[in-house]
Amino acid sequence: MIAPRHYVLAAGGTGGHMIPAHALAAELMRRGHRVALVTDERGARIPGLFQGVQTHVLPAGRVAGGPVGWLRAGRSILAGREMARRLYETFQPSAVVGFGGYPALPAMLAAFKDRIPTAIHEQNAVLGRVNRLLARKVDAIATAYPHVDRLKAKYQDKVHLIGNPVREEVRALRDQPFPPLTEDGIFRVLVTGGSQGATVLSQVVPEGLGLLPLNFRRRIQVTQQCRPEDIEDVRARYAALGIPADLATYLPDMPDRLAWSHLVIARAGASTIAELTVAGRPAILIPLPSATDDHQTANARELHEAGGARSIPQPRFTAVELAKQMQKLALEPGSLQNAARRAWACGRPDAASALADLVEGLGEGSINHSGPVDPAETSPHVGGRETVA
Numbered sequence: 001m002i003a004p005r006h007y008v009l010a011a012g013g014t015g016g017h018m019i020p021a022h023a024l025a026a027e028l029m030r031r032g033h034r035v036a037l038v039t040d041e042r043g044a045r046i047p048g049l050f051q052g053v054q055t056h057v058l059p060a061g062r063v064a065g066g067p068v069g070w071l072r073a074g075r076s077i078l079a080g081r082e083m084a085r086r087l088y089e090t091f092q093p094s095a096v097v098g099f100g101g102y103p104a105l106p107a108m109l110a111a112f113k114d115r116i117p118t119a120i121h122e123q124n125a126v127l128g129r130v131n132r133l134l135a136r137k138v139d140a141i142a143t144a145y146p147h148v149d150r151l152k153a154k155y156q157d158k159v160h161l162i163g164n165p166v167r168e169e170v171r172a173l174r175d176q177p178f179p180p181l182t183e184d185g186i187f188r189v190l191v192t193g194g195s196q197g198a199t200v201l202s203q204v205v206p207e208g209l210g211l212l213p214l215n216f217r218r219r220i221q222v223t224q225q226c227r228p229e230d231i232e233d234v235r236a237r238y239a240a241l242g243i244p245a246d247l248a249t250y251l252p253d254m255p256d257r258l259a260w261s262h263l264v265i266a267r268a269g270a271s272t273i274a275e276l277t278v279a280g281r282p283a284i285l286i287p288l289p290s291a292t293d294d295h296q297t298a299n300a301r302e303l304h305e306a307g308g309a310r311s312i313p314q315p316r317f318t319a320v321e322l323a324k325q326m327q328k329l330a331l332e333p334g335s336l337q338n339a340a341r342r343a344w345a346c347g348r349p350d351a352a353s354a355l356a357d358l359v360e361g362l363g364e365g366s367i368n369h370s371g372p373v374d375p376a377e378t379s380p381h382v383g384g385r386e387t388v389a
């Protein structure tokens, strides 16, 4: 237990950056520390995060669009850096932690300038652009995967394998048994395209479920997150098939939806994968093909190879393929539960606490290291508490 301190977390943009930062904030505050969040307009709008945390919205600026765009972005990053420095003067942080993305950049540059200890957290299996810029100067690099592409070997000494912090409500699912599944019972499918939604899931999933044999299709219930422009079309398609579907553009109660589901069909964003593995839910993953450096394919690899998910490249993700994969998983006895167990074994449920240890260590001038979960730890899925189809 160390004396209460102040920490700044810098994250913005999508849920993929904000949710791990939120989980770290909650853990640091649980330990008695004060936390301030530095974010952008988009990050500040994500519902249900960072209650009780002082939040500062800074200009960040994306470095793109040729010389004029770079100049504009540079000006905005410098303005953001000066605002962050003024915050540090009054808040006196012991360390600043960046979660990647341009919104984190001004806060990290300000910390370098003021010689405040720093760490970055990389959620993906490929080091992101902004984290690549910062890697040389930070004191610690927290990673979520044993191998991270584009992370130079010369930084290995300051790399700590932590995992992706998940919300406490997701962590609580770790000790719960897989939802009962019987041959003629309800089969619950959760469909999510990450924090932005994914049109390809709206196009392919209803059509794929429509190809399932009637006796299986009758058992299916769906929760699907859709992009706003797709939601009414998806609603009509499920209604025509007679499949009960609960649709939303954003599910603020994702942990409950995850607890409820037997199978998840999703993009391969880092937090989605962390949540699937902490909770132990089998999945069909369709990595976003346009993700920088194809990082979603890299994110999905470990879970796919472990047998906890099937990762399907988007060009091969057709209604016929989905129906085939779903029947394999759901109708071959034990297949779904086996995948659930394998997904669970990939989980790193203590990532928030390991990252908090690391950050406290920075503030104290000593760095702790917590590795991944011990694979020998017993899964509730292994303990025979589930009802098998």
Ligand SMILES: CC(=O)N[C@H]1[C@@H](OP(=O)(O)OP(=O)(O)OC[C@H]2O[C@@H](n3ccc(=O)[nH]c3=O)[C@H](O)[C@@H]2O)O[C@H](CO)[C@@H](O)[C@@H]1O
Residues within 6 Å of the ligand: 014, 015, 016, 017, 019, 100, 123, 124, 192, 193, 194, 195, 196, 225, 249, 250, 251, 252, 253, 254, 268, 269, 270, 271, 272, 273, 275, 288, 291, 295, 296, 299
């Ligand atoms: C389009 C894009 O660039 N995506 C990137 C973005 O993640 P992006 O935010 O798209 O996706 P992630 O899977 O990492 O995170 C989504 C988070 O939002 C939550 N959620 C999602 C939908 C919903 O309705 N309710 C809800 O609570 C999920 O439970 C999860 O915690 O940053 C991640 C981390 O750098 C990357 O891995 C992703 O590739």
